[in-house]
Amino acid sequence: MPAVSDPDTERLVSEKVDAFWRGIEGGASKRGNITVTIAEKKPKKNWFSMGEEEVPWEQWVINAELRQPKTERDRQTFQANLASTLTKAIETMISYTSSERGRAVVPPITDSSTISPFPFKVLVKVGNQEVG
Template sequence: MEARKRPEYVLEILVDPIYVADIVRGILHTIFFHRYFPSMRPSSLDVLDLTLPVVADPELQTLIETRVGQLVRQLSSTSSPSGGSRGELGVRFFEKRRRKGGLGGWLTSTARGEEEVCWEVWKLKFTLTTPRTETERTALLRAEAPALQKTAMTIVKIVNRDKDHIPPITTSEMNPFPYEILLNPRAESDAKTTGFFA
């Protein structure tokens, strides 16, 4: 069987310190809304006058809140008066396969005889910008809502366009595809078991 190509999507987002948590939360939920395959009741989140989808799964929501908090703390601790603090989140989706041999790259050992193979990666690169004047703050606020809308529409365009790499659902488990959200993931050559933290 020929190995599927694993796509990697990179989104760069400029954020104001006031809205960083809401924007990050909204983007993560938008990705998961389109890649979380169990049946669910849709919910929504209002961010900067935009309504974004939310996956109402307690485990996923806890993970998202944890990573949002970690990213916000990191951006706040490295922030300078001139702005420019950066942070990254990585979202990866896996499929479970029968183990064929050794581990390598994006594989990780799970239950006996299984491995998890990454089938999609999202890299979210956030840059915190701190306006120095009220005029700059107003300009940033005016630009943030359209930028968030453009990012959400980019996600929708990608998930509607790129479907061939999604593995078949071969399990009756509630969530057929394990996932992870990483703060500052390292290069893709690192194994999942090393933690992927910088």
């Protein structure tokens, strides 16, 4: 997949993934999710204040569960299921983002001075608690 290298984005992703692993390893819950929300900046429509607000237009939720297979056969089955699940997820993302409907929801790019013209947030939860 095409990508642009950006040290700040790479650092943010590494920090969030590390926080996820620390939360999984140190907590009772072995389930969690990472949510990526992409927004656009719009003028605030408020009588008493001026400025901009971030309005989300896309969100991806990555659910994860830590499992420890007990046998070699369990490990092989788990890896095959994981590969299939990840392949389906990537196919869904590519299919949606390359469709007319997927492209129609992307707001106009009004700022080309940064690596990402849209502000984004990454939220990590283990169990139902935010970590990192």
